[in-house]
Amino acid sequence: MERARGLFVDGIGAAAATSGILNQLQGRIYGLLYLQPEPLSLDEICEALQQSKSNVSVNVRALVDWNLVRQIHRAGSRKDHYEAATDFWRVMREIMERRFRWNIRQVLATVAETERAATAGRSKLGKDDGAFLTSRLEGLRSFAQAVDDGVEAFAEGRPFTSEPLQRIRVIQ
């Protein structure tokens, strides 16, 4: 049995490590909690994963922040307990909003800022160069905007199609 749980903890840890969102330990903590019928204390997590309390503390907090783990206050104990969240859809929405869309908006902000700087310094540009630059920026902007709109729709429960994304063509 502990063999099965151990495999799970390490497997989820490995998946987390390549996710770009969680690190390996966060994945292992989540994997551990997910297969527990009752919440675990910080000390129990440290013991199970053989990690220091400081390390577990900070990484549990990150999981709570992603709504992947909930903090439980148990009557009669001064220890915080933690349980895995199981509403995956909510977690996925959180990730789409706070990671994916946030990243897309970075791109949109960069495009807008570059547009402004290009317009301001237009006189320094050859006509062709300026036109090329503008059209490239517009191509990226429209794609990023379409992705952002699509993810928003998806998160709100509306269907998301790749058709608008496939349509976008950038000038060569």
Next chain:
Amino acid sequence: MERARGLFVDGIGAAAATSGILNQLQGRIYGLLYLQPEPLSLDEICEALQQSKSNVSVNVRALVDWNLVRQIHRAGSRKDHYEAATDFWRVMREIMERRFRWNIRQVLATVAETERAATAGRSKLGKDDGAFLTSRLEGLRSFAQAVDDGVEAFAEGRPFTSEPLQRIRVIQ
């Protein structure tokens, strides 16, 4: 002008650094190439970004590998030249396949492996414990499978709805 391009390069670099897919330099290289009307040689990229040839070489290769950059052989020059790919939809599909779905499959593989180990060691388990574990594994499996199916559908141009994902409930 170079002001505008510089803002773009650094902005895309920053976005890449938090993407979980590319690192900062890869983002800066892509940003540089994207605003160039003509392909650039390795040396020109090094010069523009103030990076060593070895560093640029390896990171350009990663971009080529993601289909974000194409290698161009120019007649009369022994140098390789590189240009930014502009078919964003193709790149997005590549990322969904090779990063996102691959990651989901890691989870599915872990669940399957854990299932097997749990079944093999069932005798060591209390009945309730075994039932709990099985139901948790099934909950994660069904969600991961639904995501995998949805992403596949989306990549193939069919619409993708969150409805099946929202429906999945894991036993508390």
Next chain:
DNA sequence: CCGTACGTTCTAATATTTCCGAACGTTCGG
């Protein structure tokens, strides 16, 4: 009010990633 059990923060160590420059192998024009 103490004293202790607890979680957090800070500092230092360790591991990992990023980066440079040198050495290397390959290819192409002479």
Next chain:
DNA sequence: CCGAACGTTCGGAAATATTAGAACGTACGG
């Protein structure tokens, strides 16, 4: 063939992320 112009690989240096342990602040049971 030879030599120089390439891109790549390798080893180590520098920067960054992860981890442990000690010091700290807080709150709760006595």
